[in-house]
Amino acid sequence: MIALSRVPLAMQLALRVRGHAARVRLASALHIPAMPSPNRWTASSHGDLLWLGPEEFLLAQPGSDLIALPTFLATAIGPSDGAVVDVSSARVALDLDESDAREVLASCCALDLHPSVFAEDHCAQTLIGQAPVVLQRLPGPSSFRILVRPSPEDYVTRWLQDAIVHPSWRVPPEGVE
Amino acid sequence: MKRLESGGSIRRDEELSFWYDGKRYTGFAGDTLASALLGAGVHVLGSSVSLGRPRGIMAARLEEATGFVQLVTPDATEPLVRASAVALYEGLVAESRIVRGYVEEREDSARFDKRYAHCDICVIGAGPAGLMAARVAVAAGARVVVVEADPAPGGALLRDDVTIAGTTGAAWVHSTWEALGSADDCRLLTDATVMTSLDHGGLMVLQRIGRQLAVRERGGLPEMRLWQIRARRTILATGMLERPIVFQDNDRPGIMLASAAREYLARYALAPEAGVVFTSTDDGYRTALAWHRAGARVAAVVDPRHQGGGALRDAVRACGVRCITGVVEGSGADAEGRLATVRVHTARGIETLRADVLAVSGGYEPASLLHTERKGRTRYDAWWAAAVPDVPLPGEGIAGGVRGVASLAACLADGARAAVEALGVLGLAIAPMETPVVDEVSESEPAQLWRVPAPDGDESRSFVDLHRDATVAGVSRAVNAGATHIEHIKRYTLIGTGVEQGRAAKTNSGVLAAVLTGRDVSAVGTSGGRPPVEPMLFAALAGRASRERFVPVRTTGIHPSHEALSAVFEPAGQWLRPSRYPRPGETVAGTVGRECRAVRYSVGLMDASTLGKIDVRGPDATWFLEQLYVNGIGSIPVGKGRYSAMCRMDGSLLDDGLVLRLEENRYFVTASTGHAAAVVDWMEEWLQTEWPERRVWVTPVTEQFATVAIVGPRAREVMTVLAPGIDLSRGAFPFLAIRHGTVAGMEGAMVARVSFSGELAFEVSVPWDRGQTLWAAAMSAGSPWRITPYGLDALQVLRMEKGYIIIGQDTEATTTPYDAGLGWMVSKKKAFVGKRSLARPAMLRPDRAQLVGFVTEDPEVVLPEGAGLVREVHEPPMVIEGHVSSTAYSATLGRSLGLALVRGGRARLGERLFAPVEHGVIPVMLVDPVHVDPEGKKRDGWEDTDR
Amino acid sequence: MLQITCPWCGPRDEPEFHYGGEGMPLPPDSTDAEWAAVLYQRPNPAGRTNERWVHWAGCRQWMHVVRDTLTHDIHEVRPVRQPDDFGSPA
Secondary structure, three states, X not given: OOEEEEEOOOEEEEEEEOOHHHHHHHHHHOOOOOOOOOOEEEEEOOEEEEEEEOOEEEEEEXXXXXXXXXXXXXXXXOOOOEEEEXXXXXXXXXXXXXXXXXXXXXXXXXXXXXXXXXXXXXXEEEEEOOEEEEEEEEOOOOEEEEEEOOOOHHHHHHHHHHHHHOOOOOOOOOOOO | OEEOOOOOOOEXXXXXXXXXXXXXXXXXXXXXXXXXXXXXXXXXXXXXXXXXXXXXXXXXXXXXXXXXXXXXXXXXXXXXXXXXXXXXXXXXXXXXXOXXXXXXXXXOOOOEEEEEEEEEEEEEOOOHHHHHHHHHHHHOOOOEEEEOOOOOOOHHHHOOOOEEOOEEHHHHHHHHHHHHHOOOOEEEEOXXXXXXXXXXXEEEEEEEOHHHOOHHHHOOOOOEEEEEEEEEEEEEOOOEEEOOOEOEXXXXXXXXXXXXXXXXXXXXXXXXXXXXXXXXXXXXXHHHHHHHHOOOEEEEEEEOOOOOOHHHHHHHHHOOOOEEXXXXXXXXXXXXXXXXXXXXXXXXXXXXXXOOEEEEEOOEEEOOHHHHOOOOOEEEEOXXXXXXXXXXXXXXXXXXXXXXXXXXXXXXXXXXXXXXXXXXXHOOOOOOOOOOOEEOOOOOOOOOOOEOOOOOOOHHHEEEEOOOOEXXXXXXXXXXXXXXXXXXXXXXXXXXXXXXXXXXXXXXXXXXXXXXXXXXXXXXXXXXXXOOOOOOXXXXXXXXXXXXXXXXXXXOOOHHHHHHOOOEEEEEOOEEEEEEOOOOOOOHHHHHHHHHHHHHHOOEEEEOOOOEEEEEEOOOHHHHHHHHEOOOOOOOOOOEEEEXXXXXXXXXXXXXXXXXXXXXXXXXXXXXXXXXHHHHHHHHHHHHHOOOOOOOEEEEOHHHEEEEEEEOOOHHHHHHHHOOOOOOOOOOOOOOEEEEEEEOOEEEEEEEOOOOOOOOEEEXXXXXXXXXXXXXXXHHHOHHHOOEEOOHHHHHHHHHHOOOOOOOOOOOOOOOOOOOOOHHHOOOOOOOOOHHHHOOHHHHOOOOEEEEEEEEOOOOOOOOOOOEEEOOOOOOOOOEEEEEEEEEEEOOOOEEEEEEEEEOXXXXXXXXXXXXXXXXXXXXXXXXXXXXXXXXXXXXXXXXXXX | OOEEEEOOOEEEEHHHOEEEEEOOOOOOXXXXXXXXXXXXXXXXXXXXXXXXXXXXXXXXXXXEEEEEOOOOOEEEEEEOOOOOEOEOOO
């Protein structure tokens, strides 16, 4: 059984940061040992922190809206070493749970999501159909979070729902012998 | 051919009905459509393309030239399906269409699937070499995909009587397949054809799924699935194809390849009443042996070689089968057109043998299309008398028959070798594995016999390409007409231009051309093949990417409100945006006119959320934007914006938009809806490639903000209701100013006084998901002034009336800011991208295409966009002076107007030009682009509304 | 379809990238003719070319790609910004 659910995220922040020192300050403010490496994510004191680019991270905060957080983080980064941009409404989160999630995604996403390649701390920016998304592997055997811009949300959902409703990867017995 | 009482791998307890040309027949589970037709006594499948000669099944695999049918399914029909590729199912319906299928006009309601797959090693072909390669790869722990075109794995092992590791070939295939199937990360695909091999390990594989099952068994399965495989390494193990021999009347149903005859016997228990084998290879004797052992009558084996046949001939002789040294030079048919007699020419004279099946073997050649279609190198191999893949392509391994490896033992060893090589490149540990022991006989050299001359000299019945009805006589005509290159001969004779690409004809036509032009065979070569390997449906290529999944359709957060207002939508790039909001009974012009009048005389509102929005900040943000925009940026005060434009390197306009300065080092930049992504790419390109040390961060925030424009002389009144806390007076909130405050109860909203219509306008931005709240509040607040939602149609009219351009519509790829009438914007004081180019003499020529306005002499005629403009109308060709870029009927002015790009246009205002269009010649007058309110008085609203 | 190994994100399919044209040096001073050549003339060799691509659907980073126009072999992919300054790639 596969479940596709929309998950509310109270706040999303694009964290732009340059230089080792600023990265260390930011990591410290988020109570993590270091900022995540490329295409990895980590849980921080203020939500999931996803690598989006060499100078860009996404902080996805599922809990209550913290008005003071952007300023707190901007202070940690410092005015010359980056920026905090509020993108709370710029993406919505869709969670795909249960065992066949990888098969559902294989119908619309070209990325190799084999557990040996795309492990539990992995995230990636890629395409579902032709729509850009951030794909986050969640803890558990086969769960993924899809962060998608709101405007193509319907398009992405239709791709996923079609694969869920028509689970065509369950092929018939091999051959005809 | 007839079905034997026993034998084969068909399941005789499961009888299946099928229909061919409206007649019902039966076959067995495990049959293909081809074997079922042969078993049911249907030998003549149809008539040939130009000569109308009867044709039937001549192969069991890819060599097939004539055994094609139209497959009819409940959802759709499929043309040109190879009968030997279709597994028989209960209720199968096919029609006789061997060379020309048809498509139906109705929508194909069948479901097609597309899936991505990744692997370390993809093995193409599950014959002996492929299976061995897969075994080794799987044992090393590699992620493996095995792709087999046939419904069953095994390749040549399914037809040949061999012993591997002490068991039969079929048993070895079965146990190997079972072992592969139970391994982790090994995917086995049958009924799956690699249609093309792409760059960097990409493979496009079409698998028949539902189409191999009875309709009631299909359930939710797709008809077909297109696999997009990325393999780190591929192993090409596609084996070999058998070649026919050309002779007079060699096209009769009943004449088939010797390997196919053997396959029909071994798998489907089909044997001749009386068979003859005509072979130039030892392999052909295997067919005679198999027939004899199955109890079928073998009239003779005809071999042109005096010493040919080796141990296999000895075995055939030992069975008492007659072996003749000679050639087959013709055939005779029965009333239906089926083969009845074979005319044999020996040293002692002519002999006519009665036979219903003639098995022909002219040698083997590699099935190498997936290598050669990517310009993979080949070498000419004298033993096979064919081009054999030589150096592998990057990422490719080649194993077994397709590499020219002859014996079964060598093919198994070669498969293992290819896997070991691939694993070595991948750095995977290799488990030692022994190649199974094989019991087989060695073969002697094939004769190089391509064709037998017609006894009466009439070569117009000696077929080279059965699909195309191309004959030896046709090749002669081509050569006599001066065609010597094999590709020219192909186009003259059409050999190899059928759906099967003339796989069984290519080498023979090349050899024939060599003989006729007196050249060496290796020098002539064969014509190239191209993807896909077999015909495929466009629907299969599209897969799930159809209908609502074809392209992304993006909608704004306010979209449900537009739907509730019964808006008519139009695509704008990927966006779906309202064109207009018609009222019942209203005409299109009526709606647009009403919406425009509302904006000009009262107040309208529009969803501007699709506008590209970019957050630019950092200590070097001002410096950075100065480099990209043509006008001054540093002089914009905090809290204000400026209309700006940027150029490409060559000085042409890339985009225009607003640069709003929110803080000293923080900007909010807008881009045209269609250019938003390109502008972000452009900014990143310069930052990353030229100025990496600059401290600027560019973040796209288009979908962070829903934006509603409230526009018209009453906009201030509406805003006063919506945002009582913001001082909206003309003095306190001037044009191009930005304010933050509470709008419609939403804190932190951004209000900008900008305008794309010339009217007083406030653009309000709130978080994307609050857009509907803002829209509803504005509708409510504006109701005393009958606030009117307007769409893109009205926007086009409003902006055109003011001469405001849309980049990409009113500009071309070479239009500069000067050409577009934006020269006032270009800074003389600073450097910016494109400035050097704008100084080139070509950019300063007075006859460049420049933006002008125009009005039609007949105010009711609206010109089509793109219409050409000429000075004089006469017979074509006429000198084109320019073209119309935007047109509209202005309800405000009560006349048709537009914008145009005209050579030297700005100096030609007042000139009369003509637009020759489909239904006549429309005279126009060039005017200033600003048609409405040239003084810009309306921008600040009406005096009496000022507080 | 090409597969380009993004220096940051690893191997990705071509639709995730936009082509940025052949890389060209920008001469600081040039005659009009030289500048026109910079703008409009490309060597377009049959063989190795120096191209720029951007991973638009991924990390939005630009990269230098050495590609063979005859074979599509990609010989080299380099980030335009050195990873040391911007964290280390995967």
